[in-house]
Amino acid sequence: MKPLDFRVPGFLFSGIPTWVKKDGRRDLGLIYSEVPASVAGLFTSNKIKAAPVQLSMERLRGGLCRAVIVNSGNANACTGGPGLKDAREVTSLIAEGLAIDERLVFPASTGVIGVPLPVKKIREGIPGLIDHLSPEGWMRTVEAIMTTDTFPKVEVKTCRIKGKQVKLCGMVKGAGMIRPDLATMLSFLVTDADISASLLQRMLGKAAEASFNRITVDGETSTNDTVLLLANGRAGHSCLNRMDRDGEIFQSVLLKVCQNLAGSLVKDGEGATKVVEIEVRGGRNPEDAKKAAYAIAHSPLVKTAFFGEDANWGRIVCALGYSGAQVNPDRIDVFFDKSPIVKNGVGLGGRSEERAGQVLKKKSFKVTVDLHLGKSRFSVLTTDLSIDYVKINASYRS
């Protein structure tokens, strides 16, 4: 298989170790656009927002970005006024080094909460970080954003817009605290398409709604979640500023890239051994379908049963009962992949249970619930809850 080509015209990438992460892995990354790029952004819905999130939200209003500076190993969250000053200082150093406007530099951080950002280490790293900028540097930036991730998560697609070839590359890091309204995630996407900032924002929101907002690992929402999409226009087509046919083409590519990145986030959920799609159908209304799906997707008992490969459908029905959604106990059907296991609220037992047990042995499967109360459906990707999830998170800071 040919290695993927992550070069995007007009973008340079870099990633180096500065020992903010204690193990010497890369922890400082830089994305640089040779020209000011349109930028769209999505940020955590948590009311406690990390300093870099606050700063990036403020700068997003300008609609333009030339550089993204990101570190892992320290979230710069719950660090008060000094944290905000630190985040500003880092972007100012980058702006100086690249000779660009500081307001076009967007910061992001991920890692431990509540510890002052080790600005000295970052400051010392910045000259080398800038020196190493390269069109081929993508994977080094990807490495620099990883924390408990066990593999790099990247995606690349191309399409044609107004006769020009356009490329879109995306990276994402998880891997815990993944839930709707953004996961504990950083995701950076760059494209050489030419798209107005306002259209880009609409496109990103729409794509995230059906990707990053449809996954959950542990129901947590972090302080640092950030998605940034930069479009520098180097592809050379005329600027897209409304959702026409070309807009739809880019939208569908963006959706696909975000969905693939979201899928890999779940696959790499902390300690996850299974990726499970939960689909609820027949909800009385969309809100009910969503509540029911998330109650199942977040239930520790359901998730430990997945880990144990135990077709314990009673826990699924139980979660439906406390989800807050309207349910009729006598009308619930449950399927593991295509095998029915519950019909009209009663377990089918015997062979059905055996077949369901086989499904659970798979790395990836689907649980479908039909409430038979309406036409609404909602689906969400979740993981099992494993012994390793506990191990990873019990000792995260040490």
Added chain:
Amino acid sequence: MKPLDFRVPGFLFSGIPTWVKKDGRRDLGLIYSEVPASVAGLFTSNKIKAAPVQLSMERLRGGLCRAVIVNSGNANACTGGPGLKDAREVTSLIAEGLAIDERLVFPASTGVIGVPLPVKKIREGIPGLIDHLSPEGWMRTVEAIMTTDTFPKVEVKTCRIKGKQVKLCGMVKGAGMIRPDLATMLSFLVTDADISASLLQRMLGKAAEASFNRITVDGETSTNDTVLLLANGRAGHSCLNRMDRDGEIFQSVLLKVCQNLAGSLVKDGEGATKVVEIEVRGGRNPEDAKKAAYAIAHSPLVKTAFFGEDANWGRIVCALGYSGAQVNPDRIDVFFDKSPIVKNGVGLGGRSEERAGQVLKKKSFKVTVDLHLGKSRFSVLTTDLSIDYVKINASYRS
């Protein structure tokens, strides 16, 4: 220490093994009142209610009870019409054996969901169960209701009402699926006090609100939760039917018994190694204080950090941020026992962190959060999330 005396005038108890539980431990229990007793009951808020819950709820309307028949090893939940028929049959066999009105027999079940109740085993056990009824049988009934519980959870208190000595004995089983609005729990309380059914119901509701409804282990709400309180009047005082001074005396004893039982439930939460009280103060309103407390109490990341004895307060602040409660990030204070660790939203670090680390080594401690936005407070007992929680629940049915 003198062994506790669980005899209550007019009550007989029994508990035997019938091999519904696969390991030969006791799994069928019976509580019998020689005279019709006033009865109060609380049941799961889950919309999927087990067959015995449905039946007991129906019979509670009569306000009188003479027998409680309970089995462990099978929840008789999600078993449809046949399940309800099975529950009725069991109560009918008990009524026949004791020569009492079937409508005064209340069933309860706990165990695996979705498997037909093994009525044959229970039917065969009933004559022996009745034969073994004894004033000294309390602990055998207690054993019969245990599932993943690692120790029996009982409480006994006495008080004087209108010059007569009155006794109250309670038992409870957990140990997973413990959350407010009742835990996955069965609790049976018996007293020789003479109290009208309607007053008894009010008293039980009030006591549960400040005990069973203030604990959480994993945020689940089961299909079978049942609390029954029987008062047979054998103490010989005149009947209490309003909340006068004597009523208050009994209420406070009942509260104490329920709180102690609730505390032991959390202590025996599945896999729990720590019992942690989460208190949120300074909430803008009671609803906010409650939301904030439960967000912390249910957060898998907070709970794994407790297990790892890691003073990772960032996760606590993060949970506050997504709790839905109004918070001002710059005004949050956090204490571990009496040691401050966060002041005005910023970690105190250094010695404070060390002291907090010491608190976390304890088996039992308190986390206090002050939001500084109002006067509302709410507190809840929770546990850590351990490797054993996952082990226990991954293999529960096998």
